[in-house]
Amino acid sequence: MEHGNAEDGGLDVVVTTLASDSHTWNLVFLQLLLEEMGHRVTNLGACVPDALLLAECRRIVPDLIVISSVNGHGHQEGLRVIPALRACPELRRTPTVIGGKLGIAGADDPDRERTLLSAGFDAVFEEGGSVAPFREFVDGLRSRVLL
Amino acid sequence: MTGFGAFVAQAADAGALVVQPRMGMAEAARMRDGLLATRGAAAVTVGTITLDSYTRTGDLDAARRALALGAGLNGYPIATHPVDVTRAVLHGVADAGFPVQVRHGSAAPERIFEALLAAGLDATEGGPVSYCLPYGRTPLHEAVACWRRSCELLASIREFGAEPHLETFGGCMMGQLCPPSLLIAISVLEALFFRQHGLRSISLSYAQQTNARQDEEALAALGRIADELLADVDRHLVVYAYMGVYPRSPGGARLLLEDAARLAVRGGAARLIVKTTAEAHRIPTVAENVRALEAAAAAATAERTRPRPAAPPDTGIEAEARALIGAVLDLDADLGRALVRAFAAGYLDVPYCLHPDNAGRTRSSLGPDGRLYWSAVGSMPIAGLVEGGRPPILGSAGLLSALSHVQRRYDGRAPRPAAAPPVPRGLPAAR
Ligand code: B12
Numbered sequence: 001m002e003h004g005n006a007e008d009g010g011l012d013v014v015v016t017t018l019a020s021d022s023h024t025w026n027l028v029f030l031q032l033l034l035e036e037m038g039h040r041v042t043n044l045g046a047c048v049p050d051a052l053l054l055a056e057c058r059r060i061v062p063d064l065i066v067i068s069s070v071n072g073h074g075h076q077e078g079l080r081v082i083p084a085l086r087a088c089p090e091l092r093r094t095p096t097v098i099g100g101k102l103g104i105a106g107a108d109d110p111d112r113e114r115t116l117l118s119a120g121f122d123a124v125f126e127e128g129g130s131v132a133p134f135r136e137f138v139d140g141l142r143s144r145v146l147l
Numbered sequence: 148m149t150g151f152g153a154f155v156a157q158a159a160d161a162g163a164l165v166v167q168p169r170m171g172m173a174e175a176a177r178m179r180d181g182l183l184a185t186r187g188a189a190a191v192t193v194g195t196i197t198l199d200s201y202t203r204t205g206d207l208d209a210a211r212r213a214l215a216l217g218a219g220l221n222g223y224p225i226a227t228h229p230v231d232v233t234r235a236v237l238h239g240v241a242d243a244g245f246p247v248q249v250r251h252g253s254a255a256p257e258r259i260f261e262a263l264l265a266a267g268l269d270a271t272e273g274g275p276v277s278y279c280l281p282y283g284r285t286p287l288h289e290a291v292a293c294w295r296r297s298c299e300l301l302a303s304i305r306e307f308g309a310e311p312h313l314e315t316f317g318g319c320m321m322g323q324l325c326p327p328s329l330l331i332a333i334s335v336l337e338a339l340f341f342r343q344h345g346l347r348s349i350s351l352s353y354a355q356q357t358n359a360r361q362d363e364e365a366l367a368a369l370g371r372i373a374d375e376l377l378a379d380v381d382r383h384l385v386v387y388a389y390m391g392v393y394p395r396s397p398g399g400a401r402l403l404l405e406d407a408a409r410l411a412v413r414g415g416a417a418r419l420i421v422k423t424t425a426e427a428h429r430i431p432t433v434a435e436n437v438r439a440l441e442a443a444a445a446a447a448t449a450e451r452t453r454p455r456p457a458a459p460p461d462t463g464i465e466a467e468a469r470a471l472i473g474a475v476l477d478l479d480a481d482l483g484r485a486l487v488r489a490f491a492a493g494y495l496d497v498p499y500c501l502h503p504d505n506a507g508r509t510r511s512s513l514g515p516d517g518r519l520y521w522s523a524v525g526s527m528p529i530a531g532l533v534e535g536g537r538p539p540i541l542g543s544a545g546l547l548s549a550l551s552h553v554q555r556r557y558d559g560r561a562p563r564p565a566a567a568p569p570v571p572r573g574l575p576a577a578r
Contacts, residue, residue, distance in 0.1 A: 019206065020209065022204075022281065022283050024499075025499070047283035072430060104219040104220070104221050105429050105430070106428050
């Protein structure tokens with residue numbers, strides 16, 4: 001499937017958080033990281049309502065959607081938005097990942113990753129140690145898109 | 148006078164620092180337990196009900212669904228629990244000897260103010276700028292209108308003999324990497340906004356930053372400016388223990404909290420809001436909060452017995468803050484309109500803030516001494532006061548390094564437990 005404008009090797013990436021989450025340092029960090037890796041980022045900013053998230057993703061048709069949430073509601077809200085994203089024909093197979101601090105009781109909840117994956121996310125990156133595997137995931141996508 | 152402000156004033160007269168948690172749980176019974184434990188802590192305390200993010204953003208349906216499902220919320224949904232439930236939470240706990248404040252983070256707080264007044268409370272916090280720019284995407288002019296109405300609602304109970312209290316959150320823009328002069332300016336401007344809309348008992352916040360001497364200078368400046376511009380209202384200063392990326396180790400977290408308590412004492416603050424050893428990881432438990440309150444109170448008491456250190460040298464924080472405040476006050480006699488115009492013109496411009504109404508042309512940097520500096524002042528009217536040439540924070544690795552400066556320093560100083568020292572993971576370096 002052809003997404004965005006990946007011919008020059010860069011991906012079109014949407015970086016976003018979820019409706020209830022106002023934290024943005026995570027978004028600023030992820031944007032810089034992805035730009036340094038050669039990708040083009042649209043950063044949707046704080047407290048992104050579901051309707052805005054869907055509209056922006058349908059408009060941009062990105063190669064990758066990166067959802068970051070740290071306020072502890074990310075698990076609940078991620079489960080709410082992923083079916084809505086997958087219900088859009090143009091986003092049905094768009095690689096979509098979620099990461100951050102997704103619950104309110106710490107990072108070690110193995111069920112959380114499983115439910116998020118089975119709800120339709122392609123990968124889950126919880127907490128601080130998640131940046132290196134995220135880079136590998138994104139590098140993998142780039143080579144897939146280039147093929 | 149009774150109420151939150153009077154309680155803090157009495158404690159200050161008696162020589163005690165009031166300590167307060169950040170605490171909020173979804174279930175009423177646990178919220179009550181938390182308040183009881185706060186009241187029972189070995190410290191002079193006031194209680195806190197911190198609200199969840201759905202309530203903060205006005206999504207009361209989501210709050211109701213989460214409550215019904217027993218899904219974890221990051222705070223107490225005060226506009227969703229029936230008012231009787233909240234009254235029962237407070238019954239026999241909150242009184243003149245233990246005032247309780249509602250902490251939220253809402254740009255449009257009318258429902259929250261209504262709910263807290265209905266439950267018999269009259270102390271809360273925030274502000275039209277500090278609860279707008281770092282807390283979502285509500286346009287600033289809307290937040291100003293909402294906050295005007297909310298202030299008027301809160302102030303209206305003065306008619307019945309109450310003295311409602313409102314604290315500025317302006318001393319904590321974005322939690323980190325905002326130089327002190329802008330924090331002071333926004334805190335003072337929000338206090339003036341509160342007064343313009345009828346409040347007469349106000350506290351002004353300042354969040355601990357990255358260098359103790361710089362923070363002492365900032366607090367002294369905030370106190371002087373408040374004494375001058377808010378002489379006719381009951382007021383005190385409140386320090387927030389560090390609001391940025393927190394140490395991961397319990398020892399590091401505790402050292403940072405103790406430094407915040409010392410800062411509060413030295414800087415003339417009457418109240419301190421603590422952070423716990425869970426801060427870097429998850430929502431804290433009640434027990435973690437009680438330990439933080441007691442540790443902070445002990446550190447404050449010890450600091451009071453020490454000789455007062457010499458006043459910090461003047462590095463220009465006060466002059467910058469006064470220039471910012473003066474420029475905004477000159478824009479319009481109506482504080483709300485002045486604030487909207489100030490942000491539109493870039494006279495106030497918060498570094499790293501993504502909000503559409505923030506100009507986004509300022510940048511800060513962290514000196515080798517751990518002090519915060521401006522590296523770009525955009526259109527703020529302080530260009531002549533700021534020494535130039537500070538290198539900006541660059542790239543994702545540079546940003547993480549600046550954000551985790553305090554975490555690294557305090558985790559590094561933390562005593563290691565004898566057996567199996569935990570390796571503080573820290574923010575990962577972007578490789
Ligand atoms: C700064 C801060 C704030 C600032 C935010 C300003 C802003 N606009 O950004 C302010 C003061 C406004 C704030 C407010 C709140 N906060 Co806050 N905040 C923090 C704090 C102290 C630092 C966060 C930070 O800046 N990190 C720097 C960035 C770069 O790191 P990061 O966000 O952790 O992201 C890293 C990783 O997680 C990872 N990552 C993140 N997302 C993703 C996504 C992917 C795909 C990948 C690969 C990696 C990844 O990459 C980053 C680099 O390593 C943390 C605690 C801490 N960490 O010390 C609490 C914290 C995140 N806040 C918290 C909460 C709950 C809130 C509030 C809801 C208030 C409350 N109830 O206590 C409100 C938010 C209101 C809302 N509507 O959501 C909780 C969350 C609890 C939980 N998840 O269990 C924390 C953990 C504090 C705590 N222990 O209670 N906060």
